[in-house]
Amino acid sequence: MQPCVVELEDVWKVFDNGLVAVRGCSLQIRKGEFLALLGPSGCGKTTTLRMIAGFEFPSRGRIRIDGRDVTFERPQHRNAAMVFQNYALFPHMTVAENVAFGLRMRQVPPSVIAEKVKTYLSLVRLDGYQDRSPKKLSGGEQQRVALARALITEPAVLLLDEPLGALDRKLREEMQLELKQLLNRLEITVLFVTHDQDEALVMSHRVAVMANGQIQQVGTPDEVYEHPRTPFVAGFVGVSNFFQGRVIGSDPEYTVLETTGGIRLAVSGTAPVGEQIIVSCRPEKVCLAVSPDSSFFNSFPGRVTAIKYYGASSQYFVQLDCGLSLISMLPTLEVGEHRFQIGDRVYAEIHPRALHILREPGA
């Protein structure tokens, strides 16, 4: 296993006004890893990033970079380069001067600087932009200058604060892949903060989902999406159907749940009989059939109440006869094939393996 580059150990941050922004955050980022810190605004992810950069100091806990304790070290003495959300390019300097800034602070000889600036500008495909003013560049170009400026110092870890947040949707989707490939090629360690679940899933090796100052789950994109551990993760990363109920039967492989709506669900996984639990299921795992299938355990009659057409797929809102509501996501069929309409009588089928037992983060 690769060594740890950044290590957070039970880090807390309480602001002077009493706001607890980060509560007991522990995290390890390994060399060459691309880790996304994902969460809604106000969840403490930006404060965590700023503590690693040294712009804020933890109220409790330790932060280590490359094994060295930097908890209260000043920002200029850490080796953690940051790309700001608004890029923070110096408007009174040219592109080349911006990129050279970090090396000039390190007293690197001018001839070496000139050469490295050229190398890094060509790395971000901005050859010949040396003498331009950053104010005159497009958002995407500014972002690449900011990236070159951070990379040129060869930091132990690169911190990205919503790096694509200021770009418009089409450009953002293009840049996701380009940025990921560039940083992987450089084998640089990256911590990046985002509130966009797609961005986190697409770009990172591992995702840490944060809510209310706590890390809820850390895992690879498919672990987080396919096996969410807490109700928050299931609801924030993608869309989920939730069922709440009491365990009425359990064997080593399956658990049977009686929901508040009165239906019985077979769920893979185990839980003690009598306990109240929450389970979740992805809309794309809910199949709709026109007739009941008696061989299927979780099959519930209902009616389509609304449809959201997304092009490649559609979301069907199903009101079950027991009163519960379900969302089902189905790929759009070819013209001529049967498409469900609002008011259609359907049977919603859920495989027990598509249902996950969730736990609250403290548990």
Added chain:
Amino acid sequence: MQPCVVELEDVWKVFDNGLVAVRGCSLQIRKGEFLALLGPSGCGKTTTLRMIAGFEFPSRGRIRIDGRDVTFERPQHRNAAMVFQNYALFPHMTVAENVAFGLRMRQVPPSVIAEKVKTYLSLVRLDGYQDRSPKKLSGGEQQRVALARALITEPAVLLLDEPLGALDRKLREEMQLELKQLLNRLEITVLFVTHDQDEALVMSHRVAVMANGQIQQVGTPDEVYEHPRTPFVAGFVGVSNFFQGRVIGSDPEYTVLETTGGIRLAVSGTAPVGEQIIVSCRPEKVCLAVSPDSSFFNSFPGRVTAIKYYGASSQYFVQLDCGLSLISMLPTLEVGEHRFQIGDRVYAEIHPRALHILREPGA
């Protein structure tokens, strides 16, 4: 068929600085219809909306509302209520005064006004909000006040300018369905402007796609998504793969195309032999197979170069041996099933019926 409520006839708008915002726009909105004007920023969609509201006057062409020519009518004499992107609630009035404004301008007796305000506030689920100040409401609540204020005048057409643009993502997705259902229930005619393709597809009966001041295509959401007419529509509404080439064979059902990359594609539809054409194909219609299928006409060998994992599905970037690049979108398989990896050798298969011949808007 329902009568036309709004009719635009060859409308042009040239600003004093020479900017041509709208060029020859013709559009008909029928009674009870929900029509989305979809396009990137600067495409002229907002100018079109403002001309219908009377905030701007066309340089050429006619605008009719309910059959009456209102081309140069002042805004206060049109029956077209607008919900502004920033809601434009009067900050010095209470919620009730805001909602009552339109009726007070029409000299409706105060007792009738009070009753109607109550009705419309309860319609948007804001009972008891009468005496609140709009400044103290959340974004979603402000949006509903603005909606009630516009609806209370019982307009011939309701104009919505990016109605959900100011809300955050999760709330926006919830409101899409709620707003659609409310306005359908009231059987009101709606024209709404958006740059978000999902919003347009999900909410409207018909979509008019605009680019460079021109309407590129008008149709139902599935027509526009599944049968884009122009390269712009194919690229803007969803993601598309494009092929450009020369027609080398044609029969009444299929056309054979030789692309610039040197591969041959069978395409459903007809085009004259020798012509240069562009065809498009949705990523979800591109299948990947591990071995060639000789019975399939459009099957091209290649290699997976990148993967974007989105949870329910993944995008695979395939570099074909002929040099062309393709995007394929596949649903995420169960754990244990075979998932393609970067570097895998694959065969991309496209059904001729999934390929559409596109035409430039002028043609």
Added chain:
Amino acid sequence: MVHRQTDRLVREERLGTGARKRRPWLVIVYLVLAYLFLFLPSLVVILMSFNASRLSFFPLEGISLRWYQALFSDRLMWLGARNSLVVAVTTMVVATVLGLMFAYAMNRFRFPGKGFLTSLVMAPMLTPGVIIGISLLSFYYSLGIPRGLGTVLLAHVVLAIPYTTLVIASRMQGFDLSLEEAARNLGASEWTVLRKVTLPLLWPGILAAALFAFTISVDEFVVTFFVIGERAVTLPIKIYTGVRFGISPEVNAISSLVILFSTIVLGLALSRQARA
């Protein structure tokens, strides 16, 4: 919001880099000293106005209200106060109405030479008082206009217009034009929009402008001095005449009152604007 706040907090912490959580006491001490330096003079004047002795020297020889008594029995002082008030109220009304019109025209219309004209309207604010005084004097003189309260009023309006215009224009700059569009969209005529939406929203700015105009007129000395002629008198002129014969405790008393009054009016104007 939170982010901005944390920014500030970070900066605070940064000051004493070694010692986190410490308030920058040095800065406070420095500021308090600087302010004392700025306001000591006013404090001295107020203190001296209660001096029992005629000599304005420390230490005081006892506390007394006799100079205030002397002040209130001075007929010319009352006349000056009355004239100042009449001119100030008229100036307030005229300059505010004109300022509103200027600000509206500058904010809402585009016309050739607008930038040039805008910089011109601000010029009286930037021209030295002595020059304005001489200019107006020379102007009245060469046209044969007799000097008096009328010429003072005209001068004060010219002086106040840039301020009323600026205050109202800055309020208009934040004005969301879509509010007027929304009103018209809901059926309001141009006149109704002005009455029900535009003016009510500009009201705090208009009020602040009026208070500014009033204060400028009440306080104005240099230009007034040039254009008032021999017969009329305003409060500042009266005070100045008092000073010509040396600082008297009576002058300290009236100065104290003016300081108090100006502070109250300006406090009102500023708090209006801050709330706006």
Added chain:
Amino acid sequence: MVHRQTDRLVREERLGTGARKRRPWLVIVYLVLAYLFLFLPSLVVILMSFNASRLSFFPLEGISLRWYQALFSDRLMWLGARNSLVVAVTTMVVATVLGLMFAYAMNRFRFPGKGFLTSLVMAPMLTPGVIIGISLLSFYYSLGIPRGLGTVLLAHVVLAIPYTTLVIASRMQGFDLSLEEAARNLGASEWTVLRKVTLPLLWPGILAAALFAFTISVDEFVVTFFVIGERAVTLPIKIYTGVRFGISPEVNAISSLVILFSTIVLGLALSRQARA
């Protein structure tokens, strides 16, 4: 951008509702008349300074530069100009440095009573000149400080600080704090950040503040008049002394020069700020 522009266009069109595309000529005529009313006095002064006759009456009796000649041969006028320049340059340097420090402290630190102190620093801008003059005079008098250019300098610094502080603070308000964070993140020390990032970005504001301070000092009359004493002289005082014995064409000449000079310096300051 386009939206804002179209808003304006709509409003223009709305003015003449029946007649689209017509420019609001009435508004322009009204504005031109209003400006003429405001600036006629200055024009009259400049015109009169070229009058060949000693009498300031229309019509002119011929064009001549004799009053400018007389002006340049007046020794006391040159002395006043020199004194004004010395005081103004010193005021500029001191008030700008102090203003920068005030603005920085107010923008970057939080401390108890900050709002109160901020409104206090602005007070000299709002206190009537006569009051400041009397206060300072009474202050110097009671402490036994001899009057002269030194006391004038102190008074001018007090008067200029609110303006320099405001100008620099408004520039700082738009300052993106993440630029400083970025610099530190790239390895710059606190001092280097100030030198390489903060000050270069504040430079246009600092320059504008300096020009403001200079102009305020050069033009100041009321307060100067109170605190200058009998021996020293500045340009505005000299002009005033000239006017005491009636408007002379020499006074018109010097006024014209001051108008020209002030306009240039203030034009520079404003364009600096606009570009900032």
